[in-house]
Amino acid sequence: MSRFTSVSPYQKWDVRFGNRPHGIDTTVRKYQLTPDQLERLRNGESLDDILKDCESVKGEKDVSNKKIDLTVEEYVEMHKKGMGDSEIAKVKGITNQQLYSWKYFRKGHIKRALEQEAQQEIASTLEESETQAMLQESIATEETQSDSIEEDDEGIEWLKREAIHAHKMLTEKEKEVEHWKELFETAMADKERLHKENLFxxxxxxxxxxxxxxxxxxxxxYFASLTRLEQEVKGLRLYALQKLHMDVYGA
Structure with a gap:
């Protein structure tokens, strides 16, 4: 006869987790990131480092609430003088984080201002170089005009000497070409003669x-005939020996 499986009272009814301490922190913390912090997070910086910077900035809360007295023109002028962002922030009495946020919201204006400054520098540099080139050209023209007559005479004489020398060199090269042509024709004739000898x-x-x-x-x-004749001679010798034996001793 079958029996029902007995279940202890502790295992009946709903699931119980007990009152034992599990060591899990269930505190819920909420963080609200600023646009600057969101940009840093998108650029791949870890959230822990951003929150640490946020906690370190809390001590400078009074300074961070201070209004930034800085214009785009002033920033471009300081940047043109070779000052870094940390130096500019120190001069204006603000933090690097405030300057970073200020630059983020004005990056388009800063970029256009820097491009205008660069174009102005390039234009001024071109003007200075053109002015120097014109001055040098005028000085060179004056010096050339004063020495042009003597240089022309010397140049004509030098060209005459060069023409005579070139004519001599051309004549020598023509003679050398004729010599090599004769050698080539001789080599071809020898080649033809050797080819005929080779065929012969x-x-x-x-x-x-x-x-x-x-x-x-x-x-x-001849060797086959010699072999046949040797065999015939051998047979004749045997026949003669046999005939001689019969004649001497009888049959």
Missing amino acids: LENHVQRLKESISELTERNER
Whole structure:
């Protein structure tokens, strides 16, 4: 007869977790990030570092609430003088974080102002270089005009000497070309003669090969005849020996 499985009272009814301490902090903390902090988070900076900076800035709350007395033109002028952001913030009595936030909301104006300054510097540099070039050109023109007559005469004489020297060199090169042409024609004639000799030797070698083949065949025929004759001589010797034995001793 089957029996029902008994269940202890402790295992009945709803699930109970007990009152034992589990060591889990269930406190809910809320953080609201500023636009600057959100930009830092998007750029890949960790949230812990951003929150640490936020806690460190809490001690400077009075300073952070201070209004920033700085214009885009002043910032560009200081940047043009070679001052860094930390130096500019120190001069204006603000923190680096405040200056970063101020730059973030005005980055378009700052970029345009810097481009205008760069274009002005380039234009001024071009004007100075053009002025210097014009001055140098005028000085060179004056010096050239004073020495142009003497230099022209000397240049004509030098060109005459160069023309005579070039003509001599051309004549020598033509002679050298003729010499090399003769050598080339001689080499080609020798090549043709050697080619004919090579053909003649090849034909002679072919004839010698044919003669060797013919002599080899003749030698084989002679050797076969010699073998046959030796056999006949051997037979005749045996016959003569037998005949002599019969004549002397009788049958």
